[in-house]
Amino acid sequence: MNKAKERNRMLIGYALALPAFLTVMLTVAYPIVSNVIMSFQDEGTGAFTLDNYKYFFTTPAQLKNIGFTLYIVVMTVVLAVVIAYLLALYLRFIKSPISKAIGTLYLLPRFIPGLVAVYAMITIIRDSGVINRISLLFGYDFKPALMYHASGMIMMNLWFNIPFAALMITAGLGAIPDSVIESARDVGASKLRVFRSIILPLSVKDVVIAGTFVFMSNVGSFTTPYLMGGNSPKMLAIALFDQFNKYLNYNRAAALSVIMFLICSVSAGVYIYTNLKENEWE
Amino acid sequence: MFKYLNPKRFYFAVGKKKFWEFIVLAVFILFFYGPLLNMFMIAFANEYAPPHLLATEWGLKWWQFIFGQKSLVSSMVQSFVIAIITTVCSMILCIPAAYSLARFKYPGRKLIMLSFLLTNAFPKIGIFTSIGVLFYKYNLMGTLVGVVIIHMINSMMFMVWLPSSAFRTVHPQQEEAARDVGAGPIRTFFKVSLPMAMPGIAVATLYTFLGSMEEAQGTLLVGLAKIKTMPVEMYGIILDYPGQAGAVFGILLMIPALIMIIAMRKYIGPDAIAGGFKMG
Numbered sequence: 209m210n211k212a213k214e215r216n217r218m219l220i221g222y223a224l225a226l227p228a229f230l231t232v233m234l235t236v237a238y239p240i241v242s243n244v245i246m247s248f249q250d251e252g253t254g255a256f257t258l259d260n261y262k263y264f265f266t267t268p269a270q271l272k273n274i275g276f277t278l279y280i281v282v283m284t285v286v287l288a289v290v291i292a293y294l295l296a297l298y299l300r301f302i303k304s305p306i307s308k309a310i311g312t313l314y315l316l317p318r319f320i321p322g323l324v325a326v327y328a329m330i331t332i333i334r335d336s337g338v339i340n341r342i343s344l345l346f347g348y349d350f351k352p353a354l355m356y357h358a359s360g361m362i363m364m365n366l367w368f369n370i371p372f373a374a375l376m377i378t379a380g381l382g383a384i385p386d387s388v389i390e391s392a393r394d395v396g397a398s399k400l401r402v403f404r405s406i407i408l409p410l411s412v413k414d415v416v417i418a419g420t421f422v423f424m425s426n427v428g429s430f431t432t433p434y435l436m437g438g439n440s441p442k443m444l445a446i447a448l449f450d451q452f453n454k455y456l457n458y459n460r461a462a463a464l465s466v467i468m469f470l471i472c473s474v475s476a477g478v479y480i481y482t483n484l485k486e487n488e489w490e
Numbered sequence: 491m492f493k494y495l496n497p498k499r500f501y502f503a504v505g506k507k508k509f510w511e512f513i514v515l516a517v518f519i520l521f522f523y524g525p526l527l528n529m530f531m532i533a534f535a536n537e538y539a540p541p542h543l544l545a546t547e548w549g550l551k552w553w554q555f556i557f558g559q560k561s562l563v564s565s566m567v568q569s570f571v572i573a574i575i576t577t578v579c580s581m582i583l584c585i586p587a588a589y590s591l592a593r594f595k596y597p598g599r600k601l602i603m604l605s606f607l608l609t610n611a612f613p614k615i616g617i618f619t620s621i622g623v624l625f626y627k628y629n630l631m632g633t634l635v636g637v638v639i640i641h642m643i644n645s646m647m648f649m650v651w652l653p654s655s656a657f658r659t660v661h662p663q664q665e666e667a668a669r670d671v672g673a674g675p676i677r678t679f680f681k682v683s684l685p686m687a688m689p690g691i692a693v694a695t696l697y698t699f700l701g702s703m704e705e706a707q708g709t710l711l712v713g714l715a716k717i718k719t720m721p722v723e724m725y726g727i728i729l730d731y732p733g734q735a736g737a738v739f740g741i742l743l744m745i746p747a748l749i750m751i752i753a754m755r756k757y758i759g760p761d762a763i764a765g766g767f768k769m770g
Contacts, residue, residue: 221594228587228650229602235643236608236617243620298514306511310518315758317522319747321704323724324740328525330728331532331737336540338528344541367522421610428613430707435728445615445707452619453711462623465616476611480604 240469247462260463269440274467276441280358281426284365289419291366292373297407299374300381311378317371322431329364330355330436356438364432369425373418380414381407413482420479424472444468533737552734562723562739569719572634573702573746576641580698583642584649585691589683591650592657603654606647617643618708625712632716640708645698652697656690657683689757696750696758703746 250257264270299311317325332338333354343350354360384407392402433443442450444464451461501509532538533552535545556562591603609617618640622631630636660683668678684691706721713722720743727736751758 217594218596221590221596221599224586224590224594225599225602226587228583228646229605231583231642232605232608232646235621235639237605239617239620239624240608240612242624243616246623302511304508304511306508306515310515313518313522316751319700319751320526321700321706321721321740321743321747323704323706323721323728324529324743325525327724327728327736327740328529331528332525338524338543341541341543345543367525371522424611424613428615430615434707434725445613448615448619449707449711452622458619458623461619465613465619468613468616472612476607479611480607484600 243462244466246459247466249459251457251459260459261467263460264464264467270447272441273444273447276358277427277444278471280361280365280443281423283358283362284369284426285419285422287362288366288369288373288422289415292370292418293377293415295370295374296377296381296411299378300384314371314374317367318375322368323435325367326364326432326435329367333360333363355436360436361432361443364436365426365429368432369422373422376418376421377411377414380411384410416482417479420475420482423475424479427468427472529737529740532734533741535734538734552738555735556738556742561718562727565718565720565723566742568717569703569721570746572637572641572717572719573699575634576638576645576702577695577699579638580642580645580649581695584646584694585653588650588653589657589679592654593662603650606650609643610647614644615707615711618711622711631712632714634717636712637709637717637719640712641702641705644705644708645694645701648697648701649694652694653687653691656687659690660686692754692757696754700747700750704743 247260248256248258250259264274295310295314299307299314330337333352334340335351335355337352339352340350354363388406389402392406393399397405428445429443430445430449433446434449437443437446444467448461448464448468451457451464500512504512531545534548534550536549536551537547538545587602591599621640621643625631625636630639664686665678665682668682669675673681703719704721705719706725709717709719710722710725713719715722720739724736724739724743727739
């Protein structure tokens with residue numbers, strides 16, 4: 209009797225989860241698999257070939273694109289996580305009207321449409337933008353040279369990712385009880401010691417989660433380089449868009465997206481590992 | 491009052507700690523809000539030529555320009571229709587799944603949970619081009635259905651994970667209590683579990699709706715210039731249109747987000763948002 213009931217519950221569970229699961233399988237997993245197959249096929253004949261990959265690893269311009277993308281993404285991840293960590297520490301441990309204000313204000317950028325933020329930043333950093341106009345007030349004609357350069361894109365990425373990373377880390381730091389820190393302080397631990405042996409280990413999981421998400425979302429970032437990037441070298445998302453939309457070479461596009469998937473899967477692996485390691489609700 | 495304009499006097503007036511806090515606040519606001527405020531100012535500028543920092547002539551010239559463009563106005567309607575369809579479809583599909591993952595135990599549950607990471611673990615543009623090839627095959631390129639599918643994929647992870655972690659915080663005893671006094675499983679779900687998980691669901695819904703409103707790259711790729719939402723038009727405006735049109739359109743794009751945030755502000759907090767990025 210009880211066993212039948214349990215089986216029934218199991219079936220209901222499956223029935224409820226199935227529609228969403230099938231949607232993901234059909235609209236994401238299946239395209240990815242067929243994409244991987246396509247990447248090994250010749251454009252004309254459909255025969256097996258490695259040429260699509262060879263193209264991206266032997267053409268200098270394409271190699272440069274890959275290096276350029278990795279450079280921007282790594283810089284973004286490192287800077288965003290470090291700054292976000294400092295910001296999160298500030299928000300967690302200093303209680304003042306100002307930190308409260310920042311604690312509210314930093315939630316908003318997540319809800320600003322990406323495109324709008326990029327446009328707004330362009331009005332600041334373009335050659336006739338605000339920075340240039342301020343310098344003109346002081347009698348210089350300073351052109352920030354951020355548009356169409358890596359540094360401009362990194363700056364934009366920081367705008368998007370610092371609030372996000374800080375949010376993830378703040379949520380983690382918030383879970384550390386004050387009593388733990390106070391008792392450590394009571395027995396004479398220095399601030400640095402408390403940070404090193406309590407705060408850092410307890411928040412490292414959230415730092416990793418934040419870092420991996422920043423990594424994954426930036427490898428394929430499109431809007432920022434589409435509007436701010438130069439013609440060469442390009443971010444991979446733009447190179448992919450070109451292959452798909454301009455050259456209509458779907459097999460090469462497939463190969464390039466597989467390359468991007470592989471770059472991301474490294475960080476997805478790290479993410480899954482940290483997430484599954486301590487899952488106590490099972 | 492003016493003495494505070496001198497940094498040194500300001501430093502001694504408010505004290506060392508406060509002084510640095512003010513610096514942090516100033517840098518924070520300049521970097522994160524400066525661009526937006528500047529855009530806001532530009533939108534109301536009829537004349538905004540260098541080297542002037544502020545508009546030399548104020549007015550609504552560019553607002554009239556935007557609302558005079560038929561294609562731009564119709565893109566606003568299209569955006570709303572698509573966002574509503576996407577949100578409703580996504581809720582119907584994902585909330586049962588979230589509930590199932592939170593409450594039922596069965597083999598393969600973790601795998602199902604993990605499968606939703608697929609939508610966010612890989613570069614969107616790569617997924618979109620992969621889907622695009624299949625869409626060509628099934629004639630979904632440039633159709634409403636195609637665009638809605640793309641928008642749904644974008645937010646499925648949040649739509650499952652966030653409500654799921656919200657359902658998990660509802661104590662099973664509370665559901666059992668309702669069952670004990672005679673409520674059926676469906677009634678229990680709608681009267682007990684759903685209202686208690688509402689904060690998580692609200693944030694997820696907000697994400698889905700706003701995500702759809704601002705989805706740009708996928709719509710650009712799959713919409714083939716036939717389905718033009720506001721963000722797709724915005725690309726064109728930034729790259730091709732003159733002057734301050736982009737600032738006006740940018741503000742129009744931000745309005746739905748601002749309204750939703752104000753309406754749901756009590757649900758939005760670091761914990762609620764962070765929950766969407768964690769499986770456990």
